[in-house]
Each structure stands twice: as C-alpha cells, then as structure tokens.
Amino acid sequence: METALPIAHAWAGRRPRLHHQECGVGMQVVTLLGRPETALQALRMPVPQGEGGTFMQGHMVAKLLSFKRLYERWPQFMLVLLGENGEPIARGLSVPFASQLPGRELYPSHGWGKVAVWAAEDALDDARTDTVCALEIMVHPEHRGKGLSGMVLQAMRENAKQLGYSRLIAPVRPSIKSDEPSTPMEEFVNRVRSDGLPVDPWLRVHARAGGKITGIAECSQTVQGSLEQWRHWTGLPFHEDGETVVPGGLVPVLVSVRQDIATYTEPNVWVLHSI
Numbered sequence: 001m002e003t004a005l006p007i008a009h010a011w012a013g014r015r016p017r018l019h020h021q022e023c024g025v026g027m028q029v030v031t032l033l034g035r036p037e038t039a040l041q042a043l044r045m046p047v048p049q050g051e052g053g054t055f056m057q058g059h060m061v062a063k064l065l066s067f068k069r070l071y072e073r074w075p076q077f078m079l080v081l082l083g084e085n086g087e088p089i090a091r092g093l094s095v096p097f098a099s100q101l102p103g104r105e106l107y108p109s110h111g112w113g114k115v116a117v118w119a120a121e122d123a124l125d126d127a128r129t130d131t132v133c134a135l136e137i138m139v140h141p142e143h144r145g146k147g148l149s150g151m152v153l154q155a156m157r158e159n160a161k162q163l164g165y166s167r168l169i170a171p172v173r174p175s176i177k178s179d180e181p182s183t184p185m186e187e188f189v190n191r192v193r194s195d196g197l198p199v200d201p202w203l204r205v206h207a208r209a210g211g212k213i214t215g216i217a218e219c220s221q222t223v224q225g226s227l228e229q230w231r232h233w234t235g236l237p238f239h240e241d242g243e244t245v246v247p248g249g250l251v252p253v254l255v256s257v258r259q260d261i262a263t264y265t266e267p268n269v270w271v272l273h274s275i
C-alpha cells in the first residue's frame with residue numbers, strides 16, 4: 001500500500017506537482033511521493049563490478065544526504081523511471097536550495113558538496129528555495145546505452161518546472177574524464193565534436209537537453225581518508241607520496257605517506273538548464 005510522506009516545507013505550497021510522466025512504450029517516470037516500495041527498489045539498484053569510483057563511499061557530504069534522507073525529505077524531487085513491469089530502471093535525484101541568501105552563489109567552486117550542505121541548511125531553516133540542483137542520474141546497468149539518461153534528465157527539468165522553479169543546475173561528472181585523469185578539466189570540457197557537441201557523452205546528454213556549461217566547480221566532491229582506508233577502497237598499495245591514479249577517478253588522488261592521508265578533490269562541470 002502506498003503511504004503519503006511528509007512534504008518539505010520550503011516547497012510545500014508550490015503546485016502543480018508531477019506524479020508521473022509517460023515516456024515511451026510501457027515506461028513512465030514517477031516521483032517518490034507516497035511510494036516507499038519503489039524507493040526501496042530504486043535504492044538497491046546495483047553498481048556493476050569493476051565500474052570504479054568505489055572510494056566515493058568515503059565522501060562525507062554524500063553521507064549527509066543519503067538516499068533515505070533525500071527520499072524522506074524531498075520525495076517530489078526524487079524521480080524513478082519505471083519499466084514495463086513497474087520495476088525501477090533509472091533514478092534521478094535533485095534538491096532545492098536558496099541561491100540568493102547572503103554568502104551564497106549559483107555556481108560555487110565547491111560544487112556538489114556545497115549545494116548539498118546548503119540544501120540541508122535550507123531544509124532545517126525552512127528557507128524559501130529558488131533553484132533545483134541535480135545530484136545524480138543513474139541508469140540500471142542492464143538498461144544502459146539505450147538513451148534512458150536523457151529521458152530522466154528531461155523529466156528532471158520538467159519536474160523542476162512543475163514545482164515552480166525556473167532553473168535546474170547540475171554539477172556534472174563527465175563520464176569519460178576518468179580515462180584522462182591528468183588532463184585539466186578546463187581543457188577537457190572544451191573538446192567538441194564536428195557537430196559542435198561535447199566529446200564527453202554525459203556532457204553531450206546535457207547539451208542536447210538544452211544545458212549550457214557555465215563554469216568549472218574545482219572542488220566539487222572531496223574524499224579524504226587514511227592510507228589504510230584508501231587501500232581498502234581501491235585495493236592499491238598507497239605507499240608513495242604524490243599523485244596516484246585510482247579507478248573511476250576524474251583526477252589523481254594526492255598522497256602524503258608522512259601524514260598517512262590521501263585526498264581526492266574532484267572537479268565537476270557546472271551546467272545550467274533554464275526551464
């Protein structure tokens with residue numbers, strides 16, 4: 001049975017709300033409002049073996065905005081694409097925040113992490129929010145490569161619009177940047193194909209959906225840990241000072257053997273979707 005969940009105060013008065021969008025044969029996007037079962041299934045979406053990025057489990061801000069908290073606080077901003085049999089095949093998570101409060105800005109250099117903290121502050125303070133920020137789009141491994149990510153992004157834009165917002169911003173993690181961890185992000189994002197679209201496939205999805213690159217968030221996601229933790233997360237030795245390339249890392253990790261610490265500071269790409 002579906003149970004209605006509490007609505008976040010900051011946007012409780014905004015209407016109309018999206019409950020589902022039809023998207024293709026047998027598929028629909030729904031919000032998680034009143035759908036605890038779907039939320040549980042969407043949370044359990046598997047990560048393919050060897051995908052890399054397992055070190056992200058040490059991302060402290062991401063722990064603050066866990067899936068459970070996101071879903072309990074902002075169910076209307078949590079989208080799930082359901083397949084023909086009603087099973088979740090992709091999810092798209094976003095949060096509202098107030099970009100115009102003193103000390104805030106629309107595209108902070110601390111990207112994903114900064115907006116996540118602001119969204120949490122705004123929820124605690126019941127602040128009036130003006131911008132939606134994408135946190136994640138994930139497609140079930142068995143359904144990748146079928147163009148579903150663009151569908152979820154479109155639904156996220158539409159959802160933000162229906163909730164009364166005029167912009168969605170996204171700290172985008174270019175999906176093939178990890179093939180070139182030493183290339184500066186600025187150089188990487190400027191690479192375009194002959195049709196003018198970004199070389200990176202994930203940036204291309206955003207560009208096709210109408211997104212505009214507005215800058216680089218140099219320190220968007222940070223993971224710090226002891227060398228023992230890093231060995232556990234990656235299986236690598238971490239016995240030398242300096243830069244170490246890790247699977248799934250968009251940039252190398254900086255290692256200090258004397259301090260017994262390694263730090264990963266990931267740059268993301270700010271993309272604006274005016275809606």
Ligand SMILES: CC(C)(COP(=O)(O)OP(=O)(O)OC[C@H]1O[C@@H](n2cnc3c(N)ncnc32)[C@H](O)[C@@H]1OP(=O)(O)O)[C@@H](O)C(=O)NCCC(=O)NCCS
Pocket residue numbers: 135136137138139140143144145146147148149150173175201202204205
């Ligand atoms: C990134 C992700 C969301 C893409 O979803 P998807 O539905 O498989 O992607 P699509 O089928 O819509 O393809 C999008 C583009 O990427 C390309 N692409 C897909 N898989 C690719 C691959 N393995 N290597 C290179 N390009 C690829 C497609 O050709 C397409 O580009 P095009 O239309 O210009 O040809 C999905 O791989 C995923 O869930 N990854 C893990 C989570 C993640 O990294 N999310 C993004 C950051 S939040």
